[in-house]
Amino acid sequence: MTESNQDIAQMAQAILRAHGARFGLAESPATAQFTSQGSTYRAAKTACMALGFIEIDAECVARAWQAQTDRLGRFDATLWPVSPLDFGMQVLPVAQRPDAFAPCPRQLGLYAVLPDAKWTGRCARAGVPTVQLRFKSDDDLAIEQEVHAAVDAVRGTGALLFINDHWRAAIAAGAYGVHLGQEDLDALRPEELSQIRVAGLRLGVSTHGYAEMVRADAVSPSYLAMGAVFPTTLKKMATAPQGLARLDAYARLTSQYPQVAIGGIDAERLPAVLATGVGSVAVVRAIIAADDPEGACRELGLVIDSATGRRGGQ
Numbered sequence: 001m002t003e004s005n006q007d008i009a010q011m012a013q014a015i016l017r018a019h020g021a022r023f024g025l026a027e028s029p030a031t032a033q034f035t036s037q038g039s040t041y042r043a044a045k046t047a048c049m050a051l052g053f054i055e056i057d058a059e060c061v062a063r064a065w066q067a068q069t070d071r072l073g074r075f076d077a078t079l080w081p082v083s084p085l086d087f088g089m090q091v092l093p094v095a096q097r098p099d100a101f102a103p104c105p106r107q108l109g110l111y112a113v114l115p116d117a118k119w120t121g122r123c124a125r126a127g128v129p130t131v132q133l134r135f136k137s138d139d140d141l142a143i144e145q146e147v148h149a150a151v152d153a154v155r156g157t158g159a160l161l162f163i164n165d166h167w168r169a170a171i172a173a174g175a176y177g178v179h180l181g182q183e184d185l186d187a188l189r190p191e192e193l194s195q196i197r198v199a200g201l202r203l204g205v206s207t208h209g210y211a212e213m214v215r216a217d218a219v220s221p222s223y224l225a226m227g228a229v230f231p232t233t234l235k236k237m238a239t240a241p242q243g244l245a246r247l248d249a250y251a252r253l254t255s256q257y258p259q260v261a262i263g264g265i266d267a268e269r270l271p272a273v274l275a276t277g278v279g280s281v282a283v284v285r286a287i288i289a290a291d292d293p294e295g296a297c298r299e300l301g302l303v304i305d306s307a308t309g310r311r312g313g314q
Contacts, residue, residue: 003039011043014077016050022245026052040075041066054239060210082252089217094256100220101203106258107310108280110301112287117146121153126297132179134164148173162204167196177202182212208239213254226250228263248276267300274307
């Protein structure tokens with residue numbers, strides 16, 4: 001039996017009643033463009049647009065909701081999709097995939113994103129377990145020197161060093177891992193991605209919603225970063241702040257990965273972020289703009305380690 005437009009509208013309203021308070025309603029939602037005739041799909045996409053999801057993510061959730069309905073044999077407006085199977089993600093656990101990148105600790109703890117090698121060394125010596133060098137330059141020699149300096153700066157501290165973007169320099173310097181944004185990931189040829197994998201570097205990937213999580217899962221990275229959770233002035237974001245409700249949903253979907261929440265997170269917001277179950281929180285201004293950066297590292301680290309159960313950097 002095919003549902004009428006009225007039935008589909010009622011299904012969409014049921015989804016909004018079940019999840020509107022959690023996600024919030026968009027002030028002026030865009031009109032959904034449909035690529036399938038499935039009734040659950042159409043209802044879910046209409047609802048997701050009303051909940052403020054961008055088109056590509058609304059499409060992703062709608063298709064997952066249709067798959068969930070087909071799998072269960074019934075439509076349930078209260079059951080927000082969280083199964084990787086329904087999203088078309090890989091079935092095998094990451095550790096069993098032949099294309100998986102080297103694993104990293106499930107609980108990465110406090111994750112400091114830092115502008116230069118001096119800051120990475122300073123935070124590593126202050127006990128931050130995971131640091132990322134986000135060095136911005138178009139000078140290849142300067143990049144190479146800064147990456148090598150960062151590797152030297154964290155040596156002996158136990159800190160895990162990820163290099164943002166500059167994967168060739170990271171391989172040459174022997175860094176622990178590389179972090180890539182979606183555009184960086186899309187720009188890599190398969191053989192270049194393979195070079196990072198074969199070198200044994202861990203790979204972290206930034207995601208800003210469902211579609212990007214599905215895209216990242218396709219390459220079996222070491223961890224997923226999810227954000228921006230809250231507004232941030234550090235960089236122009238392509239999407240609006242995701243908020244805690246979406247972060248919670250994302251964490252459920254990607255639970256087999258180590259997860260890093262990022263974007264506008266400070267000491268006050270930290271407990272609510274950790275309550276979603278993520279095992280790591282990335283910060284920038286909360287450290288580098290603090291009057292006492294080392295003190296901020298200790299304070300934030302203790303909160304995260306207590307909430308995630310990290311012991312001895314594990």
